Amino acid sequence: MSQQLYVYGASGHGKVVIEIIEALGKKVVTIFDDDESISQLLEYPVLPKDKAHPDKNIPVLFAIGNNETRKNLAESNGFLVTEPLIHPSAIVSPRATLKSGTVVMPGAIINSQAEVGHHCIINSGAVVEHDCLLSDYVHISPNAALAGDVKVGEGTQIGIGAQVIQGINIGKWCTIGAGAVIIKDVPDGVTVVGNPGREV
Numbered sequence: 001m002s003q004q005l006y007v008y009g010a011s012g013h014g015k016v017v018i019e020i021i022e023a024l025g026k027k028v029v030t031i032f033d034d035d036e037s038i039s040q041l042l043e044y045p046v047l048p049k050d051k052a053h054p055d056k057n058i059p060v061l062f063a064i065g066n067n068e069t070r071k072n073l074a075e076s077n078g079f080l081v082t083e084p085l086i087h088p089s090a091i092v093s094p095r096a097t098l099k100s101g102t103v104v105m106p107g108a109i110i111n112s113q114a115e116v117g118h119h120c121i122i123n124s125g126a127v128v129e130h131d132c133l134l135s136d137y138v139h140i141s142p143n144a145a146l147a148g149d150v151k152v153g154e155g156t157q158i159g160i161g162a163q164v165i166q167g168i169n170i171g172k173w174c175t176i177g178a179g180a181v182i183i184k185d186v187p188d189g190v191t192v193v194g195n196p197g198r199e200v
């Protein structure tokens with residue numbers, strides 16, 4: 001895996017990504033952001049991509065919390081995408097598979113034969129149990145937990161502290177609210193809150 005990385009997105013999420021890169025002993029070369037008013041993130045300079053002439057051989061991590069924005073950026077930029085970045089304190093089964101552009105935050109757990117797509121965020125302390133199947137651009141927020149064999153469609157966010165019982169199918173581009181408890185399947189494109197989860 002490359003020892004040098006770009007980070008795209010000078011956000012709070014970007015700060016956590018930078019600290020993962022540092023914890024892995026790799027080097028952040030530059031942070032990119034389309035907002036020209038941002039010049040620095042932590043100790044790193046922030047540059048608009050068009051002014052930076054990025055090296056096509058240095059991979060990027062798109063550090064954007066919003067799933068749709070992250071997808072649009074990833075699909076419109078010709079960057080080399082980084083292999084998954086996994087914080088050293090996370091526990092990832094050797095039988096789990098993670099695709100490029102995905103980041104696993106401190107303390108997260110991904111268990112046996114789980115599959116995680118491209119450009120996903122498995123946030124701090126989240127649990128993705130055995131045999132779960134996560135499509136691209138999914139965000140599992142801090143401390144959320146998916147029991148075994150849960151499927152999550154593209155672009156869905158599971159909110160902070162939410163819990164999903166085993167075998168549930170959650171559709172594409174859904175939002176599961178903070179602390180929700182999901183005990184039945186969720187169709188595409190809806191927001192579900194509460195315990196038990198109800199559509200709003």
Ligand SMILES: CC(=O)SCCNC(=O)CCNC(=O)[C@H](O)C(C)(C)COP(=O)(O)OP(=O)(O)OC[C@H]1O[C@@H](n2cnc3c(N)ncnc32)[C@H](O)[C@@H]1OP(=O)(O)O
Pocket residue numbers: 123141142158159160175176177178179180191192193194200
């Ligand atoms: C490191 C990081 O920071 S990662 C980021 C993690 N962030 C999250 O997990 C955020 C998750 N987001 C939420 O929970 C939000 O409240 C959402 C997306 C579910 C709803 O947001 P909005 O669309 O703005 O809905 P709104 O606030 O208008 O609420 C709609 C209704 O749902 C209720 N509601 C909203 N969120 C929740 C929730 N988490 N649990 C229970 N009820 C909720 C509201 O009280 C309201 O009810 P009412 O119509 O009876 O008054």
